[in-house]
Amino acid sequence: MRQLTILKSVESVGIGLHKGEPIRIVxxxxxxxxxxxFYRSDLxxxxxxxPEYVINTQMATVVGNDxxxxxxIEHLLSAVWAYGIDNIRIVVDGPExxxxxxxxxxxCMMLDEAQIRPLEAYKKVLIVRKPVEVQExxxxxxxxxxxxxxxxxxxHFDxxxxxxxxxxxxxxxxxxxDEIARARTFGFMKDVQMLRARGLALGGSLDNAVVMDEKKILNPEGLRYSDEFVRHKILDAIGDLALLGAPMIGDYESFAGSHHLNHLLTKAILKDPSNYEIKTLVPEISPAYEKVFA
Structure with a gap:
């Protein structure tokens, strides 16, 4: 099974959730x-x-250096992981x-437009060999x-x-x-003022999040899935685990997890080489994994 990239460059423009600024992404x-x-063209x-480049997990997963x-980055990485893409450059002209x-x-629509291209090198996967758990x-x-x-x-939320x-x-x-990609991030009106005072959620709106007051959902269109909230948590987890450096073959489970716990988990997995194996999917063994990445 071959490594994958995209066939051509594609671009779009959107609002940054936390800074509220227009961002061009390629x-x-x-x-x-x-x-x-990731590449910041403005810097x-x-x-x-x-994992070693994750510098913050407060409300989002953040990578950086000096x-x-x-x-x-997690929603995009979730799509990249789902499409089986091993090699890609993500260019933004701002901080998120x-x-x-x-x-x-x-x-996902951007990746459909870009199309997928196989490369000559064989795909590598990270196979979980031992249980690894982090708790708070x-x-x-x-x-x-x-x-x-x-x-x-x-x-569980009250x-x-x-x-x-x-x-x-x-x-x-x-x-x-079908089940995960369209599940939106969510939050509570009571937290908005606090977050904005800390310079977060400045671009948040009913157009890019499910928002609730003390009694109800405020979005006029309602939910996309009856359990959209937990599905979005899985979306986030897939994106956060994409930071392992290779697609993971393993069973992930979480109660009340977060970007922070997911980051601790990726570090814990990689800390001990006996926890995992990096396997190259050469032709002799790739048929056993082809269904996973079909």
């Missing part, structure tokens, strides 16, 4: 073994999508990836060995629109597009 092809690379800085940072409609849907109080995120990528998420939600997602590109 997706560009890259050669084999390049990985996922001339590049940073790879790897030259600058790029925020809100645009939020678009708050889901991965717009990025009663919240946790963990991975277990599995023959296919699966995601199990549970959330709000009539959310309550207790659970979702089990068996990964596949079509399943991602």
């Amino acid at each position: 997706l560009e092809p890259m050669e084999a073994d390049s990985g996922i690379v 001339g800085m590049s940073v790879k999508a790897l 030259k600058g940072a790029i925020s809100t 990836v645009p939020v678009m409609d708050g889901s991965s849907g717009s990025f 109080g009663n919240k946790f995120a963990r991975v277990l060995p599995s023959k296919t990528p699966t995601f199990r998420f549970t959330i 709000h009539v629109a959310i309550g207790h939600q659970e979702y089990h997602f068996e990964f596949g590109k079509k399943a991602f597009l």
Whole structure:
């Protein structure tokens, strides 16, 4: 099975969720073994999508270095992971990836426009070999060995629109597009003033998030899925685990997880080489994994 990139460059413009500024984004092809690379054209800085470059996980996953940072990368990375793309350059001209409609849907459309191109090099995957778990109080995120990528998420909010939600997602590109990609980020009106005082959520609106007051959902169109909230948590987790550097073959499970817990989990996995194996999908073994990335 070959590594994948995109066939041609595509671009779009959207609002940054946290800074509220228009951001131009360009997706560009890259050669084999390049990985996922972010580039800020306004600063001339590049940073790879790897755990060691994560510098903040407050409300979003942020990568950066001493030259600058790029925020809100998880929704785009979720789409890149779902499409099986191993090598791509993501160019933005500001401090974050645009939020678009708050889901991965717009990025999936960009990737459809860009088309997928196979490269000569063989694909590499990260196979979970041992259980790994991180906890904070009663919240946790963990991975277990599995023959296919699966995601199990549970959330509980004391709000009539959310309550207790659970979702089990068996990964596949079509399943991602049908079940996960359109699930939007969400938040509460009571938190907006606090977040904006801290310079966050300045671009948030009913156009790019599900917003609730104390009693109801404020979006006139309502929800896209009855359990859209927990599905979005899975979307975020897929994007955060894309930072492992290779597609993960394992079973992810979380209760009340967050970008922070997902980041701790990726670091915990990679800390001990006995936790995982990087396998190259040469022709002799690739048939066993082709269904996963179809």
